[in-house]
Amino acid sequence: MDKIAVLIPCYNEAKTVEKVVTDFRRVLPEATVYVYDNNSTDGTAELAAAAGAVVRHEYQQGKGNVMRRMFREIDAEAYVLVDGDDTYPAEAAPEMVRAVTERQADMVVGDRLSSTYYTQNKRPFHNFGNDLVRFCTNNLFGGKIKDIMTGYRAFSFQFVKTYPVLSRGFEIETEMTIHALQRNMQVDNVVIEYRDRPEGSESKLNTYSDGFKVLGTILRLFKNYRPFAFFGVLAAVLAVFGVGFMIPVLNEYFHTGLVPRFPTLIVCCFVLVAALLLFVSGVILSSQLAKDARDFEFQLQTVQHWQSTARE
Template sequence: MDKIAVLIPCYNEEQTIEKVIKDSKAALPDAVIYVYDNNSTDRTSEIAKANGAVVRHEYVQGKGNVIRRMFREIDAECYVMVDGDDTYPMDAAPGMCSLVLEKNADMVVGDRLSSTYFTENKRPFHNFGNSLVRGSINRLFDCDIRDVMTGFRAFSYEFAKTFPVLSTGFEIETEMTIHAVNNHMQIENYIIEFRDRPAGSESKLNTYSDGMRVLMTIARLYRDYKPMGFFSIVSLILAVISLVFFIPIFAEYLETGLVAKFPTLIVCGFVMLAAVLSLFAGMILHNLTINHRREFEMRLISLHSEKKRLMRNS
């Protein structure tokens, strides 16, 4: 079992990977550095291996798939995940690791948005998207995460081995954040400096398509983790629609004693029935999520014992 494992997911980062590895070694000299190549067509793997990193491969495309394999294959007391594009300062890594190893943090978020991100990043829609995602998650899940989309994080063993990776792409950071928040894991925000990619290095993130996938992921996870809130909103919307069309019919009935729009009245009844069913669905799923939380806590207890055993054997 490694004390600290630096995890670097890479796709065509030959221009910057050498510097990221050297900075990682300088900041964390005792760490094991793993570079996971995700079907790069350049010399990323070759350069990483020449600089002393442990190079492994994930052949299914997508950052989420890479992280799934990383967490599955590597056992460590502390995991540091950093992108291979040299936009994050590795000199912040020791401080982030200390929060995991000494303060029992489960996830440390490298917070770019509280420092230089908005001045360094040259893509205005990325700035807007980061603010939108952060605000949505903090409001929906009642938390205070300063940077949801950052690719620089530190994790505990318990987090890595309980995180169910469902996403395949860049929405994985959003999924990580919500998993930690929903399960009341200890989260720390750690302010870091951010620098834009060097000239010639291109971002793999598509502002519009990946941004939409992130927003859809937030909606899906809110439904899964907070079903009472999600289905209450659906129920309220359906009830309002039903009442909007029902009130004129009822007013006409009070005035004339006749119902002139029976089809509309029938549809209103079915829509209101759907609203009631949605509310009850939320209540049932809410009880199921409570049971899942109990099972999760028991899983954490067994993982703690497993971690101690691995540490003794390493």
């Protein structure tokens, strides 16, 4: 087991990867730096190896796929995850590692948005997207995380070995954050300085397509982790529509004894039945979620025992 593992997922980062590896080897001399190359065609892997990194490969395209491979293969007491684009300062890494090793944090978020991000980042829609994702995540899942989409994080062994990587692309950051909030893990924020990519280095993140994937991930995880609220809201909406259209029909029946709009009455009955089914589904899934939470706590104990054994 490594004491500290620095994880750098890379796809065509030849202009910056050598500097990133060198910087992290300097500030964390006791760490092992791993670069996972994701089908780069510009010599990223060779440059990383020359700089002293342990280079491995993931052939399924996508940042989520790379992280799944890293989390499976590497055992360490503390992990630092950073992008290979040289936008994050290596100097913040020791503080983030101490939050894991000394303050028992499960995930440490490198907070760009509280420092220089808005002045350095030249893509205004990215700024809006970061604010929107932060607002949705914190309000739907009860968090106080300052930067949801940051690619600079530190993790504990328990987090890495109990986190199921389901996303394939850049929505992975949102998924990690929501997982930590849902599992009541300790999350710390460390303010970091952010610098935009150097000239000639291009972002792989598409503002619109990846942005919609992130919002879809939030909605999917809200359904999975807050089923009673999700299905309860849908049931309430259907119930309001059903009752709203049914009231005039019933009012006319009580005054005349006739029901001239049978199709409306039938549709309203079906809508109300659907609302009832959604409500019951939310109740059942909430009970299953409670059992899943109990099972997860036992899983954490198993992983902690495994870590203690590995140290010995």
